[in-house]
Amino acid sequence: MSSITQPQPADTAPRDIPNIDIGHAYDQHYVDAEIHYEHLEKLADFFGRNMPVHHHDRFYQIHVILSGTVRVHLDETSYTVQGPMFFLTPPTVPHAFVTEENARGHVITARQQLVWELMGGMVPTGWGSNSFMNHPLCVALEPAGDKTAARVLHLLDLMADENDHSSMEHRVALRALLQLVLIHISRLADQSQPQQKTRKEDVRIFHRFNELIEAHYKEHLTLSQYTKLISVTEARLNEICRRLAGLPSKRLIMDRLMQEARRLLTFSSAPITEISYQLGFKDPAYFARFFRRNAGVTAGQYRDSKK
Known part of the structure; x- marks a missing residue:
């Protein structure tokens, strides 16, 4: 059963927040890639389970926790979350998290320009000063009773599978799957909190x-x-x-x-x-x-x- 505790203000807001470029720091094969996918477990093994505060300049990042408990700090708000759930961090938003040893899931990192392109037709949901694409987001996933949540998890499984292929259509397929994931996340964001009208x-x-x-x-x-x-x-x-x-x-x-x-x-x-x-x-x-x-x-x- 997924759960999210009542968010609490974070204790501190570090002044010097490092920027982590996944392509340079983790996988050189993805140094200029538009989309980087990895299993949460592999990133946790590489960077450590206690990930200090950082941000990703010019990149959006989506963490999907399938199981286990995670303590998440998004900007100045802290959550204690239990999978299945996801949290989204827009570019430059500072975030940190601690994952349990048994936590598993997906991590998608996508270039800001690509996300803008894929979400370009989504008005008013995709954009605006209060849009889900402009602010950090933490949402529980209840696949048993929510078709949208179930579809998100299925799409992420497809992305994980596609990531193991190297066919000519690989880039196109990842773009299409990411666009569907973003559309479904926008629907979940609409359900989780009210959105202001976009001009x-x-x-x-x-x-x-x-x-x-x-x-x-x-x-x-x-x-x-x-x-x-x-x-x-x-x-x-x-x-x-x-x-x-x-x-x-x-x-x-x-x-x-x-x-x-x-x-x-x-x-x-x-x-x-x-x-x-x-x-x-x-x-x-x-x-x-x-x-x-x-x-x-x-x-x-x-x-x-x-x-």
Whole structure:
């Protein structure tokens, strides 16, 4: 029987909270993957059963506890939970947990941009300042009496099975399964707590901005050019992006360019100068400064680290 105790305020809020990149810290095979799946038991064996407070910058994470008891700290709230249940942590939300030795379950880590894309059509459930995608969530699963909960657990079993395959359709299948998991989690979130209405126009603007970034990021459009295409002011666009994504509008543009730069440096054998031109930089030296400023290392050092 799953249970969740009444949440209590956490005792402390650490000032320096480490960012853990699963692809770099745990499994190099997933260093640039959109979706990382692992059994809870394996991650617990690697990182330890007592996981200190941390966060995952630019990644959402879903922990599903199938059995056992876990003490979970989400931001400034603490829960004592018994499986089956799940907790969701949006990017940058600090969390910590202690799992019993017999606890087992699933852990899904997904890139923020991918989650936005998969949930893009879900209005008003998927977005908004009080959306389940913007705040940590802890929900009990009662598969015996709740079809939605039963489906979530079944979908996670399918993801675990798919994770052992390496077919050409593997990436597509994982995306489809993750989207279904997110849809069902949104339904469970609606059942567990009231949601405020989302301003549909703000959601429309946010998604239009992301669509335009995807289409034009290599052209290096200015923020002013983007806002003219959307017919909004820079101030309003920035406020919407901060509220829905937790990031300023310029950062979303920059992150997309950096994401593609990292991908090309990892998987392409083209010279760095050629990659800079592919990304729309007219001056390779400017690309070098741009990459080092945002990655903390040179493009060459980043490429070497992936070999």
